[in-house]
Amino acid sequence: MSAAAHAIATPFPSPRRPTPGITLTAGLSVQAELLPPAALALLVSLHRAIEPERQVRLAARRRRQAFFDGGGLPDFRDDTRAIREGQWQVAPIPQALADRRVEITGPVEPKMVINALNSGARVFMADFEDSTSPTWKNLLAGQRALIGAVRGDLTFDAAGKHYALRPHEEQAVLVVRPRGWHLDEKHVLVDGAPIAGGLFDLAVFAFHNARALAARDRGPYFYLPKLQSMEEAALWETALSHIEATLGLPQGQMKVTVLIETLPAVFEMDEILHALRDRIVGLNCGRWDYIFSYIKTFRRHADRVLPERGQVTMNQPFLKAYSELLIRTCHRRGAHAMGGMAAQIPINGDEAANEQALARVRADKLREVSAGHDGTWVAHPALIPVARAIFDEHMPQPHQHGVLRQDVAVTRDDLIRPCTGTITRAGFENNVEVCVRYLAAWLDGNGCVPIHWLMEDAATAEIARTQIWQWLHTPDVHLCDGAQIDHALLQRTLAALPARLGDAQKLPGGARVAEAIALLDELSRADELAEFLTLPAYARID
Template sequence: MSAVAPAAPAAVAAPATPGLSLTVQVAGQQTLLTPELVALLVSLHRAIEPGRQAALSHRVQRQAEFDRGVLPDFRTDTAHIRQGQWQVASIPAALADRRVEITGPTDPKMVINALNSGAKVFMADFEDSTAPTWANVLAGQRSMIGAVRGDLTFTAPAAGDKPGKQYALRPEPERAVLIVRPRGWHLDEKHVLIDGQPIAGGLFDAASFILHNGRTLAGKDRGPYLYLPKLQSMEEAALWEAALSHIEAATGLAQGQVKVTVLIETLPAVFEMEEILYVLRERIVGLNCGRWDYIFSYLKTFRRHPDRVLPERGQVTMTQPFLKAYSELLIATCHKRGAHAMGGMAAQIPINHDPVANEQALARVRADKLREVTAGHDGTWVAHPALIPVAMEVFNEHMPTPNQHHVLRKDVSVTRDQLIAPCSGTITRAGFENNVEVCVRYLAAWLDGNGCVPIHNLMEDAATAEISRTQIWQWIHVGNQHLDDGTAIDLTLLDTTLKALPSRLGDTSGLPGAGRIGEAIGLLDQLSRNQDLLDFLTLPAYARID
């Protein structure tokens, strides 16, 4: 994979604190990179980076075992945790009712609209919904500061003679509670070098947000609150515990002040949910069914297993037995320990030009949210403000209490084999072509600085692009896969589909990242041909921005 490996950045500027240098300059960055923050980043990196590298190495070792045929399972060395009598710490009043949460990127307009949307919670996403150009990362942190202060504004560009629309925050009691999702352990922040190494992107995100906003949020009993992504083990959760404890000590916050929700969006993590709750028990408030990344992780974990190849994405729904088992086990685990069990994302967006199709999409959202609330979930996610009333109506009707911790789901008994059982289905030509299109269009937008893209009436982010990319690779390289019409899924089919894509897209001038579609086609072609599946699409793509 050397052809797509990131090049080592060259330091071009150095703040006063020894050990830290920057690889790029953006106007106004020094107002964020204060001496206090720089000192925190240096000490945090030195304390946590050895553990992060060990965790990433362990991921590689485990994946090699999975590739050899080993199956994930519940740990024997932690049975005492699963069998013990313990509860997580009490949940703050601001997070007691999380029945509908909205998620999205960190640009000012999105942040204002999301906080004003009527949702209970807004998750500001520095990970899957944000293309991490240095300008985007810093702009996102400025948005967080403005949101916490309450003075964040945005003016849309003027349209002809019409002045640009003004956006401003509603009074705080009318706003959603803010939770920030930092980047996962696998992602570097290449623009910030400490002792010559890039700092972990998640550490930069979390430390910057907490240092600038932590004391203000604590004073208002509003956090700080984080969503932690893509953990694979209790040891990775313990690494976050160490990092947050370090940040709290450095910023004068009480130990345990920072509260977290963990996304269970990797297959290895579903076997360690109780352990993750346990090591974070003084600060964790819940787990979330990160369904799209979870499907991606299933594909990646079993990338070499021809007997576990999944059908096209549209057929892999939460009613499939292995996903139903995952969801119900999460509910039972969380409620046993006094934590929230959050449901997954509804990715639909309004179809304003087609009322019939729009109502069909809303009906799918209602059915999905009804499944979640009747199963015992305490809340759910939506990707678009128009879905909030639909989800809220379902949860209000079936969940009159702030949450459903009383729904213990003692009927749930999930085995290892149920969690890893593949689902049956087909791969249609339309499904293959859609995977190619989604991956190319999302990747082009991401390279152009946009990490959240509407495609075919769904809001696509890195997770759904990863499903598309991983399925293409697996269908080509593992087993003898065919479309339902008998066509072999091979590099010839990929070549034909990629060559036809520009004509299929037609006029691309209005598409996000239109100028980088050719580059995205080339990168997908390269990654799909490689004999090894790259762990994350965003790793080679990150080398191509800034």
Template sequence: MSAVLKPNDEASDQPGGLCIAGQAEGQDALLTPAALALLTHLHRRFEPQRQLRLAARQARQAEFDDGALPAFRDDTRAIREGDWRVAPIPAALLDRRVEITGPVDPKMVINALNSGANCYMADFEDSTAPTWANLIQGQRALRDAVGGTLEFDGNGKQYRMKPEAERAVLLVRPRGWHLDEKHVIVDGAPISGGLFDLALFAFHNASALTAKDRGPYFYLPKLQCMEEAALWNAVLDEIEVQLNLPQGAMKVTVLIETLPAAFEMDEILHALRSRIVGLNCGRWDYIFSYIKTLRAHRDRVLPERGQVTMTQPFLKAYSELLIRTCHRRGAHAMGGMAAQIPNPRDAEANAAAFARVEADKLREANAGHDGTWVAHPGMVALARGIFDARMPGPHQHDVRREDVNVSAEDLLKPSLGTITAAGFYGNVEVCVRYLAAWLDGNGCVPIHGMMEDAATAEISRAQLWQWLHHADPRDQDSRGGHLHLDDGSPVDFALLDRALIGLPSKLAADPTVAGLARVDEAIALLADLTHRDTLADFLTLPAYERID
């Protein structure tokens, strides 16, 4: 067994074969010789398995592109039908009725911890643009927050954390398995972005959090199968050994935000059963994954984004199956995000935002969810009030939802709806606005009263690709036919060109996007991605090449 590493350990040299290809304020205090030794060790041990899992994703997608459909696995039937439960949930995570999520800049970290939510998911993934400076700043902010010393002064205000007993419980979301961290190179290859985020946070904070019975706790994103969950479990086991932590101290919640993962909820819980405490309906990324997974299936093209709500049969089936599965296994079934932002300067818009959030949270609480997500502190009280009224205990595990019987076809059911001109142009605008901000280093962007992260941009550009590359099955000549807007006009590249050409002047006149320096670059990237013959797996992969 390799030596146990501790935060105060020293080493004479940087680990051989490792190169740091970035410089940011405060990084030397984080990237100590012992921390780098841990990252190097984990990369060498687990990178071959990560690459095997990513290759398996590609092979599976090729099968879907050839006409196959996702299905429940025959080889894991015994897991689904078996009588087993996950390990007991720690006291700090028993009540998670309201969770707030957001990026890891110091101001957000303080506001989220002070928000009155039960938990705060500090997000290194979809709401953080992974510039090197952002990542280092985020790790510093979380280290200082755990240590009780985080402060921030800005815009003429002082931001200070409340006493520890009044703060939200901290959970950290690292990046998914598909993302690299190009600034940390081991043996000539970049390490996993998720491994960097999770292991560096654990290295600096796990001992302090364990002493407080606060984990550390994590959210794991973008999993597609039980084998990917098992890989995370092996990584967490190894980190606990290396940092001399109690076995099982590190607890996780898994986001079910890919279509393939919806068919393996039991299996994912089982693979992580000694440390998992729940599953979450990551519904925006789930919609994106539905499009991407079924990109070659013309009979499953989705209508415009605004019509793909949780009342659509395939989304309702997914959320109810998650509740039944989790409660059968003794795990939390967490609801999805309310991205609305309060607008006190516009009473009508504010009332509409609150009404949408209220309806969504009522649906979740009545369905049996154990908690929900909000993106803004101003929505915490509303969400809490709804769950308080319907969930007197810390959770709803007694709501077993034995009435739910979801088939594979239920999870794949095509959606009814239309594509309007406003919906098409809206996808173009949102994608460009978000991408331009992301390239500028901002991964959490207010757009039209919503706090958007990468998931909305992914849905938008994936829908554009899907609409532009799929002929209408009603046309005899499918190669020459088009999908049509609700007014009968074709959805084609001429429509896309008109939307892109008119966008710079529209954005220049909007004071809310003034100062975005990379609009033209974002337009060019969107045009490139929509013209490609194959839908790119993730928008953030080609965009990542353009930052730092």
């Protein structure tokens, strides 16, 4: 065990002088380093400034979903028409983020941080959200790794190999993704209530690194996930401004990119850009979570049931409309329009299959750059040169803001149009397998899991889980072979899964496969769809 890992694992007693209003419900030795009194005081003031409105926003989400469950449809807002039709632009983009043609993302563990920053990508998104299981140990280890990365002295040793960072000027630009508004951080209570997980992630990172990054013209920069409205964007603006004021940073110093990965948000892209206009640099097509959100939004709409997820590609009309509207909206406002993730990982030992996978990546990246996107995501370093070659050929300039896509005229119905397709037995079984395997790994502390030569995070598991629930709870949904999708089919599939997996102990989280099977069964049987898989699962970690 490395010295850093030992420090994370060693219990730490409560401080002798606790900060008023805040309680840490777990203890690890690195807390003394990461959460000194000044950092705790920032968390207390931030929670008190933001938490009341956060609860208002979460309640608004529930009301909106009830409207959808009753048959309502999302649409563009009448009360914000002036924002959509107005002539305005976002603040100038920092030079460090002018060219974002290839970005890599992954969890915040030290080896990943080093490899990603050294990878040759333009940007590394260090992810506290969908690819990190939020155990207290993982969160603190991740914060410590990022402090070392910003400082330049982060190292990691494993299996006789030494990992170290290249000089700062040779590294990818660091962008941090905190958790979304819906997630609590149960290990930090302020006035007896858990702080928002995203506020904890953002504030602790900023406390330790903001001044050093600002001095190098490197932000700090953040990706903001799973927003559903302009009001939620405005709440992030309040939080960021609060942190800047507390840390003595200029207003607007911290820049953000927002992921458009919920169906409600696609109808408020102008409004989200406007709410964050002094600090936002772009929007991102978070395609996997967007598909998950489409299913969740229309969970009670029998006429909008999607086919198996392998058939829900970006060429489907509702996803093509989403992508093209995002490009048009961003470029009109002077912001980047970032493309989506290529999740493939190298298929070792099968050259033909690997080449087929790379061909799909090339086709997807060609679609993005041809449509006008300014950059794209990959999950594995081996895909960086593949994606970069496509963007270098078709986008020799830093970005494509001049591609205004005035030919795009997207309506409400275009954005919600269901797609045709089938549900095969193999597709149903794959959903069950992927959800169980990912959930088992997540419960065991691993939020980024290779499954069938794809690097999966929580978004894929959410698509699988919500599809299973919707298929079960929508009358007369059948497999293409005619079999009814019902609880009996799910039971048979779950019962057969251990044999299908083989020696589960060799899989990430293998010891928790049985627990994951039971949880998926419970969630799938429930009369109401759980909003997020990670909410009931979070109670089972730490």
